[in-house]
Amino acid sequence: xxxxxxxxxxxxxxxxxxxxxxxxxxxxxxxxxxxxxxxxxxxxxxxxxxxxxxxxxxxxxxxxxxxxxxxxxxxxxxxxxxxxxxxxxxxxxxxxxxxxxxxxxxxxxxxxxxxxxxxxxxxxxxxxxxxxxxxxxxxxxxxxxxxxxxxxxxxxxxxxxxxxxxxxxxxxxxxxxxxxxxxxxxxxxxxxxxxxxxxxxxxxxxxxxxxxxxxxxxxxxxxxxxxxxxx
Amino acid sequence: xxxxxxxxxxxxxxxxxxxxxxxxxxxxxxxxxxxxxxxxxxxxxxxxxxxxxxxxxxxxxxxxxxxxxxxxxxxxxxxxxxxxxxxxxxxxxxxxxxxxxxxxxxxxxxxxxxxxxxxxxxxxxxxxxxxxxxxxxxxxxxxxxxxxxxxxxxxxxxxxxxxxxxxxxxxxxxxxxxxxxxxxxxxxxxxxxxxxxxxxxxxxxxxxxxxxxxxxxxxxxxxxxxxxxxxxxxxxxxxxxxxxxxxxx
Numbered sequence: 001x002x003x004x005x006x007x008x009x010x011x012x013x014x015x016x017x018x019x020x021x022x023x024x025x026x027x028x029x030x031x032x033x034x035x036x037x038x039x040x041x042x043x044x045x046x047x048x049x050x051x052x053x054x055x056x057x058x059x060x061x062x063x064x065x066x067x068x069x070x071x072x073x074x075x076x077x078x079x080x081x082x083x084x085x086x087x088x089x090x091x092x093x094x095x096x097x098x099x100x101x102x103x104x105x106x107x108x109x110x111x112x113x114x115x116x117x118x119x120x121x122x123x124x125x126x127x128x129x130x131x132x133x134x135x136x137x138x139x140x141x142x143x144x145x146x147x148x149x150x151x152x153x154x155x156x157x158x159x160x161x162x163x164x165x166x167x168x169x170x171x172x173x174x175x176x177x178x179x180x181x182x183x184x185x186x187x188x189x190x191x192x193x194x195x196x197x198x199x200x201x202x203x204x205x206x207x208x209x210x211x212x213x214x215x216x217x218x219x220x221x222x223x224x225x226x227x228x229x230x231x
Numbered sequence: 232x233x234x235x236x237x238x239x240x241x242x243x244x245x246x247x248x249x250x251x252x253x254x255x256x257x258x259x260x261x262x263x264x265x266x267x268x269x270x271x272x273x274x275x276x277x278x279x280x281x282x283x284x285x286x287x288x289x290x291x292x293x294x295x296x297x298x299x300x301x302x303x304x305x306x307x308x309x310x311x312x313x314x315x316x317x318x319x320x321x322x323x324x325x326x327x328x329x330x331x332x333x334x335x336x337x338x339x340x341x342x343x344x345x346x347x348x349x350x351x352x353x354x355x356x357x358x359x360x361x362x363x364x365x366x367x368x369x370x371x372x373x374x375x376x377x378x379x380x381x382x383x384x385x386x387x388x389x390x391x392x393x394x395x396x397x398x399x400x401x402x403x404x405x406x407x408x409x410x411x412x413x414x415x416x417x418x419x420x421x422x423x424x425x426x427x428x429x430x431x432x433x434x435x436x437x438x439x440x441x442x443x444x445x446x447x448x449x450x451x452x453x454x455x456x457x458x459x460x461x462x463x464x465x466x467x468x469x470x471x472x473x474x475x476x477x478x479x480x
Contacts, residue, residue, distance in 0.1 A: 005436065006476020011405075011445045012435055012469060013476070081445050085403035088444030090336050094239070094250055095329040097303030098402060102449035107402055109447055184448040190470025192463050 011084070014077055019185035021074040026182060028067055029211050039218050044151040045141065051150045055131055075117055082110040105176040106184070112177040119170035126157055158222035167219040175212025182207055232258040232319060235327040236271060238283055244339050250329070260320035264307060265290060265297060267319055268330075284343040290315040292457065295394030299344055300331040305396035305455045313394060313457045333399035337406070337441040350441040351393050351409060357437035358430035359413045361422050381419045389416035390458045397452035397460075403444030408452040410438045411468035412460045418471060428475035435472055 007013050035054065038047035054060050098107050105112065127150065130136055136148040158164050182204030186192070191200070233256040241248030255271045262270070265287050272282035288294040297314035301307035307317045322328060332340050337350040389412075397408035414431050417423030423430075446465060453462045 006432065006472065006479075010435055010472075011439050011443075012472050015445060015469075016473060085405075085444040085447075088336050088404040088442055089334055091248075091334055093300060093303065093331055093334055094237075095303040095331070098451070100304050100308075101400060101451040101454035102402070106447060106449040180448075187448045187462070187466050188446070188469055190466050190468075190473060192466030 014081055015188045017073060017077050018081065019188040021070040021077070022181055022185050024066070024070050025074060026178070026207070028070075029215075033211065033214055036215075036218060039151070039154060040221055044149075047151045047154075048147045048149060049141075051131060052147055071120065075113075078110060078113050103180060106180040109177060109180060112173050115170065115173040116177055119166075119173070122166075123170075127154065155222055155226070158219045159226040161223060164219035164223040168216045171212045171216040174215070175208045178208035178211060179205060232260055232322070232324045234258060234267070234319075234322065234325070237327060237329040238271075238344070239331045240283070240343055241332075241340050243342060248340065258319050260318065262319045263290070263315050264299070264301065264317040264319065265315045284341075284345050286345045287315065292316045293392060295392030295457075298333040298338075298346055298348070298395055298399065300333055300399055302329055305333065305399040306394075306457060310454070311457055311459055313392075313396075316457070333395050335395075335398050335404035335443065337404070337443050338395060338398065346395075348393070348395050350443070351395065351406070353441065354406065354410055354434055354437045355413060358426070358433040359417070361417055362426060363422065375421050377420060384463075385416050385419035388412040388419070388460065388464055391416075391456075391460050392458060394457060396455050396457060398443065400451045400455040401444065401446075402449065402451070403447055405446045405452075406438050406441070406443040407446040407465045407468070408456065408460055408462065410434055411462075411464035414468045414471065415464040418467070427471060428479050431468060431471045431475050432479065435468070 005013075007016070035050045036047075038044075038050065054064075130153060131148060131150055136150060136153060138146050138148050141147055158167070183197075183201045186197070186200050191197075233254065236253045236255055237250045238253065239248055240251045253271060253275070255267065255274065258267050258270060265285075268283060268285060275282050286296040286298055288296040290297075292313045292315060295313065297306070299306065299314045301314070301317070306312060306314045308321055309317045330344065332338075332344045332346050333348075338346040338348055340346050391409060391412035393409060395409070398404050398406050401407075414434055417430065418427040448462070448465075450462055453460060
């Protein structure tokens, strides 16, 4: 039988890729969060050397291409799915009571995903692009190594209140996206079992709350500490 | 009881439709929703207005014909019921009730509330069967032992009446619950396992060809399903399709 139909072109295949890339992006969120924790402790040295490591270590570079690929695939696939979903109902209902039978986040995955993508583009322009192609001031560490001072750029960025607010709103959007997305990806991959599904759902919901709150705490903390230092 | 009925009127598949508003009075709270429509139609005939066309057959919840989208939900506000099992006592006296046909590209409107669900038949034709010779000496059905859990799960899946509420309620008009129930009722049993890979590939292919949407796993279908078909069946179909795609020759 045709392999491409089963793994690329069918509606189920599109969902498999959505689930696989989504789960991979979830694993990235964990790594990214851990790497950013030094921002909360004010450990400039640790943060900058982490950023240096992530942009130069060959294995990480290889994984990063997989990550960019996943983001692009997840977005394009999501767009195609949303388009065919829209086409599947040409005339809309006059009255549609969506909240009667499904959660808000599950009904708004495309909008939440788009919000997250817009955030991601702005976020990558601010830090990823600057780190790779911008002119970030460098300094010499005690060991004599030259490091880009991404830490100061980051701290300065979040001293702008509108920027911090945009981050917090975006993290709420991401949280709702994960609230449904995490456990949904298991269902898509065929993993539904009376013993394990309730556990997956608890993990998914905890994951979405912890990830979104933890990421949101960084701009909040940096903004508040900058206000305090002015006083 | 008295009601204001907002009902979708559409003369034919290609015609423009719209909401028409009628009043019905003297409705008993013991009447089923379809009986209320009957009363409405009697009244329209007297007023020389063409009666509202709607699908119905058994009126006991097993045929799956009564496809109505009532106040924004497939088969109305009740759970585990078809429209004929929905009673007027579920509504309050004086309510305005909006009735629409099941809407999906794959369910074209024939007239008013009647839609063509032939797409479901074509999905079944694509693989929803077991190829066995039914003439001559047949083995005793009980000669093949089947685990109780599998037999029960197959039976539960087989209670699907193909009414289309899952498609109607799904925000994407996806037919995943229907197709997965029809895949599961056969693939769980030894007789159905033989053609399982081919079946799931062909039925999904037909489902896509019919123009149904994709599954977002909102779970709305299992809530609105009059027979309580579980989305565990969708996971089973996802599983079977994935392994069939990879392993089939």
